[in-house]
Amino acid sequence: MSDLINKLYEAVIEGEEDDALEIAKASIEAGLEPLKVIRGGIQAAMDLMGDQFENGEAFLPELMLAGDAATLAMEVLLAKIKEDGGEGADSGTVVIGVMAGDHHDIGKNLVRAILSANGFKVIDLGIDVGVRDFIETAKRENAKIIACSTLITTSLPYQKELIETLDAMKIREKYQVILGGGPVTPQWTNMxxxxxxxxxxxxxxxxxKQLVSRDLEGGAADPIIIGALNA
Amino acid sequence: MKQKPDLIEILRRSREGEYCSAHEWDVKRVPKAVKKMLKKYDLQNKLDKENPVNMDMELADKFYQAGFDLALELGMLNEARDRIVKIDEEELISTLHLAPAEVELGFGHDKRIMKSRTPSDPYPMLFGSSLGITMSEEAWPYITEGIARQPQVDILESGSLCSINGLEALPNDPSETLLCYEQGRKHVALRRQAGREGMPGIGNISAVTEFGQFCYGTRGNFYTTDLSLILYPSEMKINNQTMHKVVHTLAMGGMVFAGSPGMIGGMPGPPEGAVISSIAAALLQYAILFSTVGGGELYDIRYLSNVNREGLWALSVTHQALSRNTHLCTHGIANQVSGPGTKELLYETLVGVSVIAASGASFSTGPRSAGGKFNDYLSPLDCRWCAEVAHAASGMDLKDVNALVKEFLPEFEDNIKTPNIGKPVQEVWDLKNFKPLPEAEAVYNEVRSRAKAFGLPLDAI
Structure with a gap:
């Protein structure tokens, strides 16, 4: 593997944003194939971080810093792919936030970091986000996915209100709405x-990845559930 | 010598303190300061997975010193304004000196005295049930009265309601205010109906924002002899909702019960870092949030639980550290993941609550059956079991509790990631007659017998 890819891999793991950006630019100048750089330098680094997190060897701040470094490097590499007329690495735009009334953002930050590192452009609206803000941002950013999280049971109804509002605005089919957070279950998702x-x-x-690739032309589809709890 | 800062001064600092963005706080300030303390006090890699209950009291004391230093170095971030509320050493010492070592809760026959405890203290750790598990409007009164009818349960918290007369209650919306007033009024009435009018309460579990908390201390609602529950967003952060609740509680002459779990794997990193940050947050909340009681909660971010080896060890050290070095009335939660009617939930309770009780916490609340994820997944029988364990394990030697943990941990630890969520209350508990259904009672009797045979003095209290 190229020395630059190895260096980018290290910079992402260390969460060195400036280094990651410079190495990504240098890899383009050196004529390396951007997709190869993304896979070897960014994806592999974030996979390692994810495994280490699961095993209790890496922690949320490292994961967030790695995600920030990966995002910066990814932006220049994706721009190069587009400039060359290519596709395939840009997984789509996700608008993410914590529902109104809730200020717990640890889980949301984790998802943001991991999605960023996997080629998604993630627009993070932060905490205590109203239904209107989710929708307006998704429209403005031409997002495919709206990801809304809450740790508080009493903020759950806002997730429902978000979907009802999309329905009422007759734009429901434009967005894939995914849910996260402690009290969220597959049952709630279906309901x-x-x-x-x-x-x-x-x-x-x-x-x-499954959601952005599915065709909704024929109308609503069943939700995709990954990792259901034992009933 | 400086004294504990007053409310005006805290509000001033939360507006005018040093600026720091939430992102910088999360990924730089907190992790760096925690790492610094771990190194300074040589506390890295102290977790002993083979012995989930710490028995080294010198180690616990070192963790306390590190937590105290961390509290002074960081303070808490007011995320509403990105300002740091700092407390200096003299102010923190004064705060801890002024904190009550004993608190009277409730009134009459059901009054309870919560006391500052030490590890293996024979004075019983009090137990309150349940946590904020969501409940249907139909089941909530029966479950709540069912809990109040368990004489072992000292304090009534009850589950969360999400609707009122069929209308979903939304945070920061008038429906939240209305729901909480109604829930508080019924909470008081149900205590009376259960024959325990003076039983201490905790309110209001359904109050996400300050609007829901306005019921506390008002006429016909939660008494000021109840605890006012004020959760802050993470272990080193506050916000305006938190401070509104504090101001209201103090204005009512009530008692603040504040808390937020330190997260293993979160901003403070490894279990050792989470212990330090949990201690720091516990100390700071007495200065910044005017806590009467509370502090000492801690979870593993990977499972939102703490009944795994890392979580149990961290809980034991945190409560040993706080109880040996302060006279605070601290609070621990055993965050279960399995659900009603399962043996796993009962074993998770046995292990988790025993660790907290023997390590010196003053009170605990729970259970978080089925991880708190499912509507009506809470049985008063499980609340009774929690309280029985809390009282019985209080005076146990830490070595014996460690042996208990090692004996019963294998009953559930392989399933923490994919727990058995059990059954809703209607399938394990006779709601109208306030008694367990036979199948659930048999499971309870089996686990209780095993715990007793092992040496938990269940019938001695």
Whole structure:
């Protein structure tokens, strides 16, 4: 593997944003294939971080810093792919936030970092986000996925309100709404007719990949559930 | 010598303190300061997975010193304004000196005295049930009265309601205010109906924002002899909702019960870091949130639980550290993941609550059956079991509790990631007659017998 890819891999793991950006630029100048750089330098680094997190060897701040470094490097590499007329690495835009009334953002930050590192452009609205803000941002950013999280049971109805509002605005089919957070279950996802649920942050990548590739022309589809709890 | 800062001064600091963005706080300030303390006090890699209950009291004391230093170095971030509320050493010492070592809760025959405890203290750790498990409007009164009818349960918290007369209650919406007033009024009435009018309460579990908390201390609602529950967003952060609740509680002449779990794997990193941050947050909440009681909660972010080896060890050290070095009335939660009617839930309770009780916490609340994820997944029988274990394990030697943990942990630890969520209350408990259904009672009797045979003095209290 190229020395630059190895260096990018190290920079992402260390969460060195400036280094990651410079190495990504240098890899383009050196004529390396951007997709190869993404897979070897960014994806592999974030896979390692994800495994280490699951094993209790890496922690949320490292994961967030790695995600930030990966996002910066990814932006220049994706721009190069587009400039060359290519596709395939840009997985789509996700608008993410914690529902109104709730200020718990640890899980949301984890998902943001992991999605960023997997080629998704993630627009993070932060905490205590109203239904209107989710929708307006998704429209403005041409997002495919709206990811809304809450740790508080009493904020759950806002997830339902988000879907009902999309329905009322007759734009429901434009967005895949996925749910996360402690009290969210597959049952709740089905009940409010959301589009997806995953039990862990790492499974959310697979969920989003499946959702962006599915064709909704024929109308609503069943939600995709990954990692259901034992009943 | 400086004294504990007053409310005006805290509100001033939360507006005018040093600026720090939440992102910088989360990924730089907190992790760096925790790492610094771990190194300074040589506390890295102290977790002993083979012995989930710490028995080294010198180690616990070192963790306390590290937590105290961390509290002074960091303070808490007011995320509403990105300002740091700092407390200096003299102020913190004064705060801890002024904190009550004994608190009277409730009134009449059901009054309870919560006391500062030490590890293996024979004075019983009090137990309150349940946590904020969501309940249907139909089941909530029966479950709540069912809990109040368990004489072992000292304090009544009850589950969360999400609707009122069929209308979903939304946070920061008038429906939240209305729901909480109604829930508080019924909470008081149900205690009376259960024959325990003076039983202490905790309110209001359904109050996400300050609007829901306005019921506390008002006429016909939660008494000021009850605890006012004020959760802050994470272990080193506050916000305006938190401070509104504090101001209201103090204005009512009530008692603040504040808390937020330190997260293993979160901002403070490894279990050792989470112990330090949990101690720091516990100390700071007495200065910044004017806590009467509370502090000492801690979970593993990977499972939102703490009945795994890392979580149990961290809980034991945190409560040993706080109880040996302060006279605070601290609070621990055993965050279960399995559900009603399962042996696993009962074993998770046995292990988790025993660790907290023997390590010196003053009170505990629970259970978090089925991880708190499912509507009506809470049985008063499980509340009774929690309280029985809390009282019985209080005076146990830490070595014996460690042996108990090692004996019963294998009953559930392989399933923590994919727990058995059990059954809703209607399938394990006779709601109208306030008694367990036979199948659930048989499971309870089996686990209780095993715990007793092992040496838990269940019938001695």
């Amino acid at each position: 409010i007719k959301a589009d997806g649920y995953s039990n862990t942050a790492s499974e959310c990548v697979e969920l989003c």
